[in-house]
Amino acid sequence: MHRYPDSPVFYRSLVREYPRAVRGRGCWIEDDTGQRYLDAVGGAFVASIGHGVTEIGEAMARQAGRLAYVNGTAFTHDAVEELAGRLVRLTPGMDRAYILGSGSEAVEAALKLARQHWVERGRPGKHRVIALEPSYHGNTLLALSASARPHYRAYWPEWLADITRIPAPYAYRCACRGDAGCPACTGDALEDAIRREGAERIAAFIMEPVGGSSTGASIPRDGYLQRIRELCDHYDVLFIADEVLCGAGRTGTWVATQAEGVVPDITTLGKGIAGGYAPVSAVLARDAVIEPIARGSGALLHAQTFSHHAVTCAAAVATIDYIEHHRLVSRCQAMGGVLHQRLDRLRSLPGVGDVRGRGLLAGVEFVADAGTRATFPRRARVAERFTRNAQDEGLIVWPNTGHADGEHGDLVMLAPPYIIEEREIDEIVARFSRALGRTMAEAAATA
Numbered sequence: 001m002h003r004y005p006d007s008p009v010f011y012r013s014l015v016r017e018y019p020r021a022v023r024g025r026g027c028w029i030e031d032d033t034g035q036r037y038l039d040a041v042g043g044a045f046v047a048s049i050g051h052g053v054t055e056i057g058e059a060m061a062r063q064a065g066r067l068a069y070v071n072g073t074a075f076t077h078d079a080v081e082e083l084a085g086r087l088v089r090l091t092p093g094m095d096r097a098y099i100l101g102s103g104s105e106a107v108e109a110a111l112k113l114a115r116q117h118w119v120e121r122g123r124p125g126k127h128r129v130i131a132l133e134p135s136y137h138g139n140t141l142l143a144l145s146a147s148a149r150p151h152y153r154a155y156w157p158e159w160l161a162d163i164t165r166i167p168a169p170y171a172y173r174c175a176c177r178g179d180a181g182c183p184a185c186t187g188d189a190l191e192d193a194i195r196r197e198g199a200e201r202i203a204a205f206i207m208e209p210v211g212g213s214s215t216g217a218s219i220p221r222d223g224y225l226q227r228i229r230e231l232c233d234h235y236d237v238l239f240i241a242d243e244v245l246c247g248a249g250r251t252g253t254w255v256a257t258q259a260e261g262v263v264p265d266i267t268t269l270g271k272g273i274a275g276g277y278a279p280v281s282a283v284l285a286r287d288a289v290i291e292p293i294a295r296g297s298g299a300l301l302h303a304q305t306f307s308h309h310a311v312t313c314a315a316a317v318a319t320i321d322y323i324e325h326h327r328l329v330s331r332c333q334a335m336g337g338v339l340h341q342r343l344d345r346l347r348s349l350p351g352v353g354d355v356r357g358r359g360l361l362a363g364v365e366f367v368a369d370a371g372t373r374a375t376f377p378r379r380a381r382v383a384e385r386f387t388r389n390a391q392d393e394g395l396i397v398w399p400n401t402g403h404a405d406g407e408h409g410d411l412v413m414l415a416p417p418y419i420i421e422e423r424e425i426d427e428i429v430a431r432f433s434r435a436l437g438r439t440m441a442e443a444a445a446t447a
């Protein structure tokens with residue numbers, strides 16, 4: 001085990017011990033003691049094609065041997081041309097792709113693109129952004145500003161931009177429980193906010209079309225995304241679909257908006273597009289968004305040394321090749337059916353309030369009382385405890401807290417690699433149930 005301060009590594013947590021991972025194959029990770037972990041969340045929704053696919057590394061090595069890096073101000077190259085071509089072909093309505101490294105960078109660039117679009121169209125008053133609550137769009141300061149996740153914002157409120165918030169279409173935690181057609185769940189809350197603020201001040205609305213970690217794979221009700229599209233058209237607001245987590249095939253279509261037949265103005269992708277073999281993200285946009293900039297200043301003002309990077313682009317091209325060759329998007333749909341059917345069994349276990357999601361993306365929300373949906377006290381740290389107990393059981397999941405009211409709420413997410421087999425799904429459910437039993441016993445002891 002490894003921990004601060006015994007190592008020169010500035011770890012993500014300075015108060016826990018880390019096993020040392022040494023190899024990965026398929027859905028499994030092995031540490032240096034030989035312990036195996038079932039990676040039920042692809043690390044952080046990243047390992048889309050599974051661990052240890054040697055052809056991705058080979059494609060990266062070929063690219064590095066031929067041409068590792070040129071700056072995007074001086075050259076284009078085969079890898080970025082190929083990747084952008086793949087991404088716009090796969091993502092309906094999108095015409096161009098700007099390649100970056102992380103999801104936060106993509107969100108940051110997407111918001112700047114929206115703002116620059118309006119300035120270059122001669123409407124500089126359109127600068128405000130509307131986002132959902134709860135939501136998560138990244139950790140750099142503009143992306144964090146868009147994110148409604150109070151505990152991530154604790155130390156830098158003075159540095160964050162002022163964003164207009166509307167309630168997320170999060171049926172499980174909504175007073176209407178998703179049925180009554182309240183403004184949050186229908187999308188009318190967006191219209192109210194645009195009218196209140198004045199459409200002439202709103203540059204963009206950003207949301208995840210399928211909820212990520214901050215709402216535990218919550219799916220907006222039918223018609224929600226269509227309504228958002230209509231409102232954005234009507235009030236001249238750019239619609240940014242943040243598909244960093246839910247995109248790249250995970251929910252059974254390449255992008256989640258596709259399932260609803262909705263085309264946003266800007267789409268962000270990240271995480272799964274290069275399967276974890278390299279850090280790659282992308283901002284995709286319609287020509288109508290980019291043209292005012294092309295006719296005006298001539299460039300998105302967002303220079304980053306490592307944008308359009310040849311080796312990381314090659315990793316993404318090889319990953320997308322793999323996804324297409326093995327038909328992994330339709331596999332997400334098929335195996336998603338199996339995953340949700342098996343996860344349904346968890347509903348009867350003590351502490352489980354809801355199980356939801358689409359394709360190979362699922363959220364399990366923990367509650368103290370399934371009838372009232374009352375949360376556990378925060379001091380019980382149920383999501384964190386569960387995640388540690390699951391790791392002890394050899395199961396990797398992703399926790400989230402605070403979604404119920406900014407402080408309370410415990411859920412965990414599952415997002416296994418697209419190549420997962422049925423018996424591995426059964427194994428997830430078995431290990432999950434054991435970890436939950438231990439967690440509930442510990443929570444009872446802290447009550």
Ligand SMILES: Cc1ncc(COP(=O)(O)O)c(C=O)c1O
Nearest residue numbers: 102103104136137138212244245
């Ligand atoms: C929806 C969404 N957008 C953006 C991000 C930020 O991505 P990254 O952590 O790669 O910066 C995340 C990360 O979890 C995310 O879930």
